[in-house]
Amino acid sequence: MAKVTLQSIADQVGVSRMTVSNAFSRPDQLSAELRARILAAAAELGYVGPDPAARALARGRTGAVGLLLNGPLSEAFADEVAAAFVASVSDELTARGLALTVLTPPRDESFFPARDVGMDAAIVYTCEPDSAGVDWLARRAIPMVAVDQDLGEAVPRVLVDDRVGARAAAEHLAALGHTRVAVLTLARPGTPVRTDEPDVLSTSHPARERMAGWREGLGEREPVVGYVALGTEGDPYAAALELLRTADVTAVLCFSDVFAYAVVRAAEELGRSVPGDLSVVGFDDNPLAATVRPALTTVRQDVRAKGRIAVERLTDVLAGRPAEPVVLPTELVVRESTGPAPA
Amino acid sequence: MAKVTLQSIADQVGVSRMTVSNAFSRPDQLSAELRARILAAAAELGYVGPDPAARALARGRTGAVGLLLNGPLSEAFADEVAAAFVASVSDELTARGLALTVLTPPRDESFFPARDVGMDAAIVYTCEPDSAGVDWLARRAIPMVAVDQDLGEAVPRVLVDDRVGARAAAEHLAALGHTRVAVLTLARPGTPVRTDEPDVLSTSHPARERMAGWREGLGEREPVVGYVALGTEGDPYAAALELLRTADVTAVLCFSDVFAYAVVRAAEELGRSVPGDLSVVGFDDNPLAATVRPALTTVRQDVRAKGRIAVERLTDVLAGRPAEPVVLPTELVVRESTGPAPA
DNA sequence: CCTGAGTTCTATACCGGTACAGTACGTTCG
C-alpha cells in the first residue's frame, strides 16, 4: 500500500490539502460537517495523523524537551535524589504537554544526542559549563535552563541554597562543641581518594557551595581537619574507613546522605558509636536518611520542587517571558546522628 | 542574521548543496580538501550542522527510541526495579547511538506522546495491550518490543520466567511445612484492598504468571487462603496489616520485595516474629531485599539484562532481523525471612 | 588507444506537513 498522506485524503474528499491539515490540527478552521467527513475518510484510508517529523520541520517545534545529564542515566539513578529530580521533571513536562528526551554523553561521537536530536528546549542538570553537551546546545541556540549549575547570566538557573544549608550544618556541629571536623565530599573524576588539597574539589556548583558553607559555619576554629574527596566512581564506604582511620575528628560533614550513611557504617566497623563518639551530617534529606539507624541529621532540599520550577522556567523561556533565577531554600533537619562532642 | 542553512554554505563555497550535506553526513563522498574548506566556511558562518527535524523528515529516521510506560515516571521510579530497568535501557541505547524519549500517558489528549512524538521504534513496558499508547504505536506501525507483557505474536517480547520463579517460591514454603499461605499481589486499579475474587487480579503479565506459579507450587494443598490485591495507588503497609489481621496464615507470598517488606513491618507491629511466626517471600531481588532485617527470601530476576536484551531485540527489529521471543530465568534466593511453619 | 572501474561532485526529485494571505460568500449594522 502506498503511504497515506494528507494529500491522499484531500484527493479522496475533494478538498485542498490545507483543509485536511486543519481538520487535524486546527478544528476551528472548518465546519464540523466537513471535518467529520475528512476524519471519516482518513479512518477509512488508515491515516493516523500528521507525521511528527514533517510537522516538526514545518512548525519549527517538536514537542520534546531535552534533559542533559553529565553521565549515563544509571549513574544518575544511583543517587535517589537525582532520580527523584528526573521523575519530577518528567511529571511536570507531561502536565504541560511536552515529552522528555534523555540526553546523555555519547559513547561515540557519530551520534551525539545534544547535537543530533530535535528538541524545543533543554534542562541542563549539573553539567559543567564547558562540557561538550552544553556547548552543542548553546551553538544550536536551544533555550536552556540550568539546574544546580551556573551557566552564565544568559541562562536562567534554578539553584538550591547549598551554602546556607551547609553553613547551618556546620554551625550545628560547632554549637555541639565539635572543633575537629572532617569533610567527605566530591572530587573531580580521577582524583585520589584522600587529599587535603582544596583544588581537587569537584567544580560542580553544589560541591563548591557546600564547601564554602561548611567553612563559613565552622567559623574561627580550625575549619576542616582534612577531607576525603571522592570521584564519582569512588566507593564511599572505603573512603569513609580511610577517613576515620587517618583523621582524628569528632564529626564529619558529608556531601550526601549516602556518603553520611557510609561514614556511619564505617564508624560501626571501627567500633565507634554514632553519635556518642562521632557525629555525622548528611545532605539532601534522601528518604534513606530517615530510615536508617541512627537516623541522619541532614540538610533538606525539595527535589520535586526543583524539578517543577525548572520546568516552569523552561516554559517561561519558551513563551518568551523573562525567567528570573531561583534559589530554593534548604533546611537543617536534626535527627539522631549528631550529638555533643565527646570530652 | 538570516538562518544559516546548507544552501548558504554551498553558495559561499561555490559547490552544490548536496556536497555540503555530504561533508557533514557522508565524509567519504568527497575529497578531504574540499571537505575541510566546507567545514571552515560552515564554522565561519556559524552553521551548527544539519537540522535534526529536516534530517528526520528526509531520512525517515529520528535516532530516538520511545519507552512507553503505563504511568508517570515518578510512579515507575517508586519501584527501584522499574527504575533500574529504565536506566539499563537508556545505557544500552546510548551505547548503540540512540536517544531515549519517555512516553507517558498524557494529562490531556491534545498532546499524546505515543501519537505525536517522532521515533524510530519503541519499547513497551508493562502496558496493557488495549491501552491507548500501545494502540497509537501500533497504528503508526512503529516497531515495538514488549517487555513484561504479551502484545501478541507480531510483537517480539522479552519476558521473565515469573511463573517458574513463583512456583519455586511456593514450593520452598511448602517444603517448610506451610499449608496456610496468603498472597499479596497487584490488582486492577480501583479494586478494593482486600478480596478473594481471583478476577480482580491485575492483567499484567507478571501478575498473572506469578499467581499461576504460586498456585502450581502450593500443589494439592488448599492453594491460597486468601489474598490482598493492591491497586497501584494502594498502601502496601495498610494492606499487609489488613491481611495479617484477617487471614490465619503462616506465610505470605508477595508480588514484590517492597510488598514483602511491608508485610514484615506489619508483622512486627502485630507482635509476630519473622520468620518464627510468619514466613514472607518477596519478588525481584530488589537491593532492599538484602539490606533490610530480616533479609528477604525472594525470587531474583536480572533487570539490567532485561533492559539490555530489550534493546538488542529492538535493534534486531530495526535492522529487519527476526527477533525471537526471550524468556529470562529467575532464581529463588533464600535469606532470613522464611523458616519452618510454626507447630 | 580504447574500455571499464573508480573517484568526486551535481541535478533532480522528493520527505509530509504548516503559515499566511488571500478569495468567495453570507450577515450584520448604520
Add this chain to the structure above:
DNA sequence: CGAACGTACTGTACCGGTATAGAACTCAGG
C-alpha cells in the same frame, strides 16, 4: 442598501535536509 465583518476554504510558498542516478574526470590494464 452599501460597507464592514466573520466564516469557510484554497493557493502558494516555504521548512531544511537526503537519496539516487548520472556526469565529468582520472587512471590502470589490455
